[in-house]
Amino acid sequence: xxxxxxxxxxxxxxxxxxxxxxxxxxxxxxxxxxxxxxxxxxxxxxxxxxxxxxxxxxxxxxxxxxxxxxxxxxxxxxxxxxxxxxxxxxxxxxxxxxxxxxxxxxxxxxxxxxxxxxxxxxxxxxxxxxxxxxxxxxxxxxxxxxxxxxxxxxxxxxxxxxxxxxxxxxxxxxxxxxxxxxxxxxxxxxxxxxxxxxxxxxxxxxxxxxxxxxxxxxxxxxxxxxxxxxxxxxxxxxxxxxxxxxxxxxxxxxxxxxxxxxxxxxxxxxxxxxxxxxxxxxxxxxxxxxxxxxxxxxxxxxxxxxxxxxxxxxxxxxxxxxxxxxxxxxxxxxxxxxxxxxxxxxxxxxxxxxxxxxxxxxxxxxxxxxxxxxxxxxxxxxxxxxxxxxxxxxxxxxxxxxxxxxxxxxxxxxxxxxxxxxxxxxxxxxxxxxxxxxxxxxxxxxxxxxxxxxxxxxxxxxxxxxxxxxxxxxxxxxxxxxxxxxxxxxxxxxxxxxxxxxxxxxxxxxxxxxxxxxxxxxxxxxxxxxxxxxxxxxxxxxxxxxxxxxxxxxxxxxxxxxxxxxxxxxxxxxxxxxxxxxxxxxxxxxxxxxxxxxxxxxxxxxxxxxxxxxxxxxxxxx
Amino acid sequence: xxxxxxxxxxxxxxxxxxxxxxxxxxxxxxxxxxxxxxxxxxxxxxxxxxxxxxxxxxxxxxxxxxxxxxxxxxxxxxxxxxxxxxxxxxxxxxxxxxxxxxxxxxxxxxxxxxxxxxxxxxxxxxxxxxxxxxxxxxxxxxxxxxxxxxxxxxxxxxxxxxxxxxxxxxxxxxxxxxxxxxxxxxxxxxxxx
Numbered sequence: 152x153x154x155x156x157x158x159x160x161x162x163x164x165x166x167x168x169x170x171x172x173x174x175x176x177x178x179x180x181x182x183x184x185x186x187x188x189x190x191x192x193x194x195x196x197x198x199x200x201x202x203x204x205x206x207x208x209x210x211x212x213x214x215x216x217x218x219x220x221x222x223x224x225x226x227x228x229x230x231x232x233x234x235x236x237x238x239x240x241x242x243x244x245x246x247x248x249x250x251x252x253x254x255x256x257x258x259x260x261x262x263x264x265x266x267x268x269x270x271x272x273x274x275x276x277x278x279x280x281x282x283x284x285x286x287x288x289x290x291x292x293x294x295x296x297x298x299x300x301x302x303x304x305x306x307x308x309x310x311x312x313x314x315x316x317x318x319x320x321x322x323x324x325x326x327x328x329x330x331x332x333x334x335x336x337x338x339x340x341x342x343x344x345x346x347x348x349x350x351x352x353x354x355x356x357x358x359x360x361x362x363x364x365x366x367x368x369x370x371x372x373x374x375x376x377x378x379x380x381x382x383x384x385x386x387x388x389x390x391x392x393x394x395x396x397x398x399x400x401x402x403x404x405x406x407x408x409x410x411x412x413x414x415x416x417x418x419x420x421x422x423x424x425x426x427x428x429x430x431x432x433x434x435x436x437x438x439x440x441x442x443x444x445x446x447x448x449x450x451x452x453x454x455x456x457x458x459x460x461x462x463x464x465x466x467x468x469x470x471x472x473x474x475x476x477x478x479x480x481x482x483x484x485x486x487x488x489x490x491x492x493x494x495x496x497x498x499x500x501x502x503x504x505x506x507x508x509x510x511x512x513x514x515x516x517x518x519x520x521x522x523x524x525x526x527x528x529x530x531x532x533x534x535x536x537x538x539x540x541x542x543x544x545x546x547x548x549x550x551x552x553x554x555x556x557x558x559x560x561x562x563x564x565x566x567x568x569x570x571x572x573x574x575x576x577x578x579x580x581x582x583x584x585x586x587x588x589x590x591x592x593x594x595x596x597x598x599x600x601x602x603x604x605x606x607x608x609x610x611x612x613x614x615x616x617x618x619x620x621x622x623x624x625x626x627x628x629x630x631x632x633x634x635x636x637x638x639x640x641x642x643x644x645x646x647x648x649x650x651x652x653x654x655x656x657x658x659x660x661x662x663x664x665x666x667x668x669x670x671x672x673x674x675x676x677x678x679x680x681x682x683x684x685x686x687x688x689x690x691x692x693x694x695x696x697x698x699x700x701x702x703x704x705x706x707x708x709x710x711x712x713x714x715x716x717x718x719x720x721x722x723x724x725x726x727x728x729x730x731x732x733x734x735x736x737x738x739x740x741x742x743x744x745x746x747x748x749x750x751x752x753x754x755x756x757x758x759x760x761x762x763x764x765x766x767x768x769x770x771x772x773x
Numbered sequence: 774x775x776x777x778x779x780x781x782x783x784x785x786x787x788x789x790x791x792x793x794x795x796x797x798x799x800x801x802x803x804x805x806x807x808x809x810x811x812x813x814x815x816x817x818x819x820x821x822x823x824x825x826x827x828x829x830x831x832x833x834x835x836x837x838x839x840x841x842x843x844x845x846x847x848x849x850x851x852x853x854x855x856x857x858x859x860x861x862x863x864x865x866x867x868x869x870x871x872x873x874x875x876x877x878x879x880x881x882x883x884x885x886x887x888x889x890x891x892x893x894x895x896x897x898x899x900x901x902x903x904x905x906x907x908x909x910x911x912x913x914x915x916x917x918x919x920x921x922x923x924x925x926x927x928x929x930x931x932x933x934x935x936x937x938x939x940x941x942x943x944x945x946x947x948x949x950x951x952x953x954x955x956x957x958x959x960x961x962x963x964x965x966x
Contacts, residue, residue, distance in 0.1 A: 199806060359809065361808040438832040525850060525853055529876075737878070
């Protein structure tokens with residue numbers, strides 16, 4: 152019989168009674184095959200944890216004391232969970248580059264340090280990482296990067312393993328929560344032994360899945376002293392050249408380590424089929440093929456070891472590489488002259504499934520029922536969302552809108568349909584400068600929209616460039632007092648740290664003035680008339696201007712939810728004006744006109760303002 | 774023994790809590806268990822699915838189409854959207870609550886009014902009831918998720934004591950009684966079938 156303990160973060164639950172020989176914290180909840188636990192039960196202290204939670208546990212156990220990250224789905228919770236441990240420093244940085252640089256600084260000072268980001272965030276941090284690969288580290292340094300196969304919450308599905316190869320930084324890839332913890336810990340051993348930063352790569356399905364994890368005690372390594380070492384840490388050409396040679400030697404040693412360390416392991420099966428896989432793809436392959444295949448399960452996906460793979464290949468008749476996204480392992484095998492099948496059978500795009508693998512390898516394709524043809528349900532701006540007001544105005548004014556990354560990207564969808572482009576963090580501002588310089592005739596009908604957190608991340612430099620190079624951009628900073636899309640993280644504008652401790656709040660208005668924007672105004676996005684008037688004025692100003700569009704996210708706990716509005720059916724003329732804002736709480740039927748879903752409505756009053764006949768009532772916020 | 778379950782609905786309806794209760798239940802039964810959740814953009818009012826798998830050894834955290842034993846849906850249209858993920862003879866438990874998706878709101882699509890009859894085309898056991906009303910009766914409309922668990926509990930297994938223990942352990946103390954009542958009301962619905 153197995154005996155489990157499950158950690159529940161909220162609420163705290165105290166075990167009724169105590170059991171001889173077992174000790175529990177107040178946060179542990181006990182489960183077992185029989186209750187209460189009896190003498191002779193085998194005790195395995197396992198907890199159900201998110202991959203991200205387990206990675207945070209691994210960091211804690213490894214004695215990490217410094218973490219700096221920028222939120223990005225699906226990586227965000229690692230840093231949040233880590234911040235809950237005693238005796239650690241965890242912070243949100245303005246962007247991934249700053250976060251990684253701070254982590255490097257902490258490493259240089261001798262601490263074990265950490266930074267987490269999503270795949271596209273790694274592009275921002277890459278500047279540092281390609282060079283820290285050369286310098287190496289003092290205290291161990293690990294960078295977690297979460298890929299998003301299937302693009303559940305991302306603008307592309309780039310494969311981060313290419314960055315590991317490009318930067319020549321070893322990369323570990325866990326396939327479940329237990330490995331998230333194990334590999335996070337092991338990554339620090341590797342980092343300090345081989346004098347290198349280490350990547351920990353996850354994916355949405357590892358980061359946001361829960362599976363069983365066994366915890367260990369924390370071991371704090373002695374802090375390493377900082378010692379000045381110009382040849383190692385000052386990367387000017389004369390010093391960087393020998394460091395590059397060291398990196399190439401290190402990569403060879405790491406490839407040897409990968410094969411001997413137990414990180415990569417062979418799981419023998421009964422068949423003639425061999426599979427090389429890592430991460431979540433390994434779980435899919437295992438699910439699909441079970442014992443009918445042998446596996447070389449890779450824990451380290453960079454560097455790879457050709458001899459190890461060749462030895463495995465010799466034990467099977469047919470070798471398959473099962474990897475989502477790019478043919479990273481497959482290309483390596485082919486270059487090493489190892490025959491294998493991969494992308495000829497499997498897609499370069501999206502997520503795999505066990506059924507896909509069974510079909511490709513075993514030819515099994517049992518009929519499955521087809522999905523029903525029904526209306527899609529895309530994500531939408533929430534009821535009461537502050538962005539809805541400003542997008543209504545932008546749509547009404549028929550402006551061209553240079554968009555950015557955040558909840559407000561949803562302003563691209565019907566019926567608001569007011570965003571023209573969304574590429575990366577900050578592009579709205581810098582792209583608009585290029586756009587208007589190339590076509591000044593668009594000056595009075597084009598704006599950029601960017602969230603507060605995104606503006607601090609990468610919008611400021613674009614604004615500096617626009618002022619410096621004299622284009623008359625109109626930039627709307629949508630300040631909703633939080634980083635919304637990733638699930639409410641504090642940022643430099645909110646005046647609170649990750650731990651909700653008070654700190655200096657960045658003054659956006661003063662900042663914009665300081666970079667040379669003379670015209671800075673603030674408006675409530677629900678004050679539709681004023682917002683429109685200000686936009687008209689700023690678009691024709693003939694100089695750069697910033698409009699801070701300020702209203703808090705409706706989901707923030709301190710934002711009061713007001714009573715739902717109602718529709719007077721006698722007054723409703725079925726004009727559908729209230730439908731133009733795309734609120735999920737406002738419904739319409741040809742027979743009965745408008746109605747409001749009382750469970751969804753938060754009483755924001757925007758629809759009430761738009762109704763020309765006063766049919767919508769009950770608003771306290773009008 | 775293997776149980777493959779989907780919990781589906783509209784982002785923000787409380788599927789995470791329901792899946793965590795299930796995870797706790799399966800752990801208490803000594804099973805291996807994996808849960809796969811949705812965070813981020815797809816959470817904002819979109820169609821969301823949480824997978825719960827339990828058995829002796831679980832590899833993939835997700836359930837393939839046509840292999841689910843049970844789908845629990847918080848909303849009627851979402852029940853139809855995920856009906857094809859059930860295996861033949863699988864069970865669909867859903868709330869008759871209707872939440873309009875944006876294409877319906879904008880008039881680009883129509884909310885189907887023949888969900889029950891279209892579900893009949895699949896070879897399934899179906900249990901439909903108004904979980905919101907049940908939750909309201911229990912004392913809090915947000916307990917609809919636990920009412921649905923109550924209705925699905927005969928399929929999921931577990932003794933009443935096990936269910937009570939995991940609900941007590943998973944929901945905030947002040948909501949325990951409401952959720953236990955909601956669970957019981959859901960279980961009553963299962964008895965009516």
